[in-house]
Amino acid sequence: xxxxxxxxxxxVQPLPGIGxxxxxxxxxxxxxxxxxxxxxxxxxxxxxxxxRLLRADPQVGKILWLERESxxxxxxxxxxxxxxxxxxxxxYQRVWILHGxxxxxxxxxxxxxxxxxxxxxxxQSLLLTVPVHLPPERRHAHPILRADALLDVLGIARGxxxxxxxxxxxxxxxxxxxxxxxxxxxxxxxxxxxxxxxQWGAARFAELTLALNHRxxxxxFIVGGSAERPLAEDILARVRDDGGAxxxxxxxxxxxxxxxLARCCCYIGNDTGVLNMAAALQVPAIGLFGGSAxxxxxxxxxxxxxxxxxxxxxxxxxxxxLEALARWSGPDVHHTLA
Numbered sequence: 001x002x003x004x005x006x007x008x009x010x011x012v013q014p015l016p017g018i019g020x021x022x023x024x025x026x027x028x029x030x031x032x033x034x035x036x037x038x039x040x041x042x043x044x045x046x047x048x049x050x051x052r053l054l055r056a057d058p059q060v061g062k063i064l065w066l067e068r069e070s071x072x073x074x075x076x077x078x079x080x081x082x083x084x085x086x087x088x089x090x091x092y093q094r095v096w097i098l099h100g101x102x103x104x105x106x107x108x109x110x111x112x113x114x115x116x117x118x119x120x121x122x123x124q125s126l127l128l129t130v131p132v133h134l135p136p137e138r139r140h141a142h143p144i145l146r147a148d149a150l151l152d153v154l155g156i157a158r159g160x161x162x163x164x165x166x167x168x169x170x171x172x173x174x175x176x177x178x179x180x181x182x183x184x185x186x187x188x189x190x191x192x193x194x195x196x197x198x199q200w201g202a203a204r205f206a207e208l209t210l211a212l213n214h215r216x217x218x219x220x221f222i223v224g225g226s227a228e229r230p231l232a233e234d235i236l237a238r239v240r241d242d243g244g245a246x247x248x249x250x251x252x253x254x255x256x257x258x259x260x261l262a263r264c265c266c267y268i269g270n271d272t273g274v275l276n277m278a279a280a281l282q283v284p285a286i287g288l289f290g291g292s293a294x295x296x297x298x299x300x301x302x303x304x305x306x307x308x309x310x311x312x313x314x315x316x317x318x319x320x321x322l323e324a325l326a327r328w329s330g331p332d333v334h335h336t337l338a
Contacts (some may be wrong), residue, residue: 007093009035012104016047020279025163027147029336030156032059052254056168085108098147115204150189163297165280171259185218190269192224197291198271206238207318213244226251266329284328290316302328
């Protein structure tokens, strides 16, 4: 099946995380290439921070917020409010629903969007205008595999084999100026985590920072969101107390986080959205996976797991991380660790 180029197009991607949005970038860009304008609008949840994450992406237009948590788009009344917003907001000709729920297809139908595409699972299939039959093994697969299958069934080529994140020029300039006095190479430590069982912990991050200081491996940046401020302060205090140094890069706007990561030679951190961002910027990213399944969608993500027979984040040692860094970092760091 071959789709004709479309007019104004909306993508519904309701998975909430930053990483979820990064995973879908190859699909977003492939769909944008099927439009006359070469760009799409995206409906997603505020937690994705897509307005900042995708600010510099030339294939993304408006970001619309899906506000279920606040109650605005929850329940049947929420579907009606969402439909009204879509009807008034874009004059959309086509909508792609990268989710199996029927509620988004219903909102699109009520909004009068004439072409509606999605995974066609369950009741959703009754509200789509383009019949899609995903292979049975892909209907309830990982979101990346489902999105891959949808594009494959419709004959839409993905120009990117893995995510690519665009940088905002003004954010890059801001990071270059703000941290100009810190010597290169730069290494980012991503200390945040959405769940406690994905957290490596302040003591281990501090120990790693001090070990890198001792090896003169460059400047170490502590990266995290505003919720990680207490954890970051704990890490920074431990490092200072032992005569070490690290850079406080916590609670930066997300586009500045991206710009900082792009200037780093390596990223080390928990399983979070920032790990996915680093990989999408082609920065070698060592992911600490003691509490979650390792990610596989990017060749720039290097999963580090506990030793055989052990479980949990605490089982991953600083020595393991240093060995991984020596294997996967760029030459600027490698020679200090070899």
